[in-house]
Amino acid sequence: MNWQWFHRLGSPRWFYEKTDAWVPWLVILAWGLLLVGTVWGLGFAPMDAKQKDSYRIIYVHVPVAFISMACYYIMAIAGAVGLIWKMKLPYMVMKSAAPIGFAFTIIVLATGSIWGRPTWGTWWEWDGRMTSYLVLSFLYLGVIALQNAFQSRDTADKASAILALVGTVNIPIIYKSVDWWYTLHQPASLNLTSAPKIHISMLYPLFIMIVASYIFFTLVLILYTRAEILRRESKTQWVKDLALGVPSKGEKA
Amino acid sequence: MKFQFDSLDAFLTMGGHGTFVWTSYVIVYTILIFLTLSPVLSKKTFLKQQKKLLQLQKKSQDNSQ
Numbered sequence: 001m002n003w004q005w006f007h008r009l010g011s012p013r014w015f016y017e018k019t020d021a022w023v024p025w026l027v028i029l030a031w032g033l034l035l036v037g038t039v040w041g042l043g044f045a046p047m048d049a050k051q052k053d054s055y056r057i058i059y060v061h062v063p064v065a066f067i068s069m070a071c072y073y074i075m076a077i078a079g080a081v082g083l084i085w086k087m088k089l090p091y092m093v094m095k096s097a098a099p100i101g102f103a104f105t106i107i108v109l110a111t112g113s114i115w116g117r118p119t120w121g122t123w124w125e126w127d128g129r130m131t132s133y134l135v136l137s138f139l140y141l142g143v144i145a146l147q148n149a150f151q152s153r154d155t156a157d158k159a160s161a162i163l164a165l166v167g168t169v170n171i172p173i174i175y176k177s178v179d180w181w182y183t184l185h186q187p188a189s190l191n192l193t194s195a196p197k198i199h200i201s202m203l204y205p206l207f208i209m210i211v212a213s214y215i216f217f218t219l220v221l222i223l224y225t226r227a228e229i230l231r232r233e234s235k236t237q238w239v240k241d242l243a244l245g246v247p248s249k250g251e252k253a
Numbered sequence: 254m255k256f257q258f259d260s261l262d263a264f265l266t267m268g269g270h271g272t273f274v275w276t277s278y279v280i281v282y283t284i285l286i287f288l289t290l291s292p293v294l295s296k297k298t299f300l301k302q303q304k305k306l307l308q309l310q311k312k313s314q315d316n317s318q
Contacts, residue, residue: 047257056274103284107284110277220292230300244304
C-alpha cells in the first residue's frame with residue numbers, strides 16, 4: 001500500500017499550498033448553500049402545526065449541533081494522530097478545531113435556549129441534553145486554555161490532545177442523553193437508522209443546511225489551520241519568502 | 254414552492270415568534286461571519302508583521318557589514 005499521501009498529510013507546507021486553491025470554492029459553496037437553506041427555511045418551508053413559526057430555528061440549531069459534535073471528533077482524532085505519530089500538522093488542526101467547536105456550541109446553546117422559551121416556556125433547564133452540551137462547551141474551553149497554559153508548544157499540544165481524547169466520552173452521552181434522561185429535550189428527529197420524523201417539505205431546507213454546515217466547517221477549519229501553520233512555521237524559509245512576497249527558494253515539502 | 258407569508262410585516266413578526274427566530278439567526282450569522290473573517294485577518298496581519306520584521310533584520314545586517 002502506498003502511504004505517501006499519509007506522510008504528505010503531515011507536512012504543513014504541503015497542506016498550506018494544496019488548500020490554497022480550495023478556499024475560494026469552499027467559500028462560494030458554503031455561503032451559497034447557507035443562504036439558499038436560510039431563505040428556504042425562513043420563508044418557504046411550511047409552518048409547523050404545533051410550534052408555529054418558532055420551529056424555523058431548527059434550520060440553524062440542528063445542523064450546527066451536528067457539526068459541533070463532529071468537530072470534537074476531528075479535534076480528538078487529530079490529537080491522537082499527533083500523539084501517536086508525532087506529526088506537526090495534526091496538532092495544528094487540533095488547536096484550530098477548538099475555537100471553532102466552542103463557537104458552534106455557543107450557537108447551539110444560544111439558539112436552543114431561545115427556541116426553548118416559546119416552546120417549553122423556559123430559557124434553560126438542567127436537562128440531560130442541555131447539561132451534557134454545556135459540558136461539551138467546557139471541554140472546548142479546556143483545550144483552548146491548555147493551549148495557552150504552557151510555555152512549551154510540545155507540552156501544550158500533548159496536554160490538549162489528552163484532554164480532547166478523554167472528553168470524547170461525552171459525545172455518546174450527548175447523543176443518548178435524550179433517551180437515557182428524557183425530561184425536556186425531544187429525542188432526535190433525524191438519525192441514520194430510521195425514517196425521518198419531519199415532513200419532506202421541511203426536510204429539504206434542513207438537509208441543505210446540514211450539507212452547508214459541513215462544508216462551512218471544512219472551510220473554517222482549513223482557514224484556521226492555515227493561519228496556525230504560518231505562525232508555527234514562521235522560522236522556515238518558505239514562510240519568510242511568503243511574507244516577503246518572493247517565490248520560495250526553500251525545499252519543496 | 255410558495256412564500257409562506259402574506260406580507261413583509263407577517264414575515265418579520267412570524268405570528269409573535271419573530272423576535273425568537275430573528276434573534277437566533279442574527280446570533281448564528283454574526284458568529285459564522287466572525288469565524289470566516291477572523292483567520293483571514295489574523296493571517297494577513299501576521300504576514301504584514303513578518304514582512305516588517307524581516308526587512309528590519311535585513312537592514313540591521315546591511316548596516317553592520
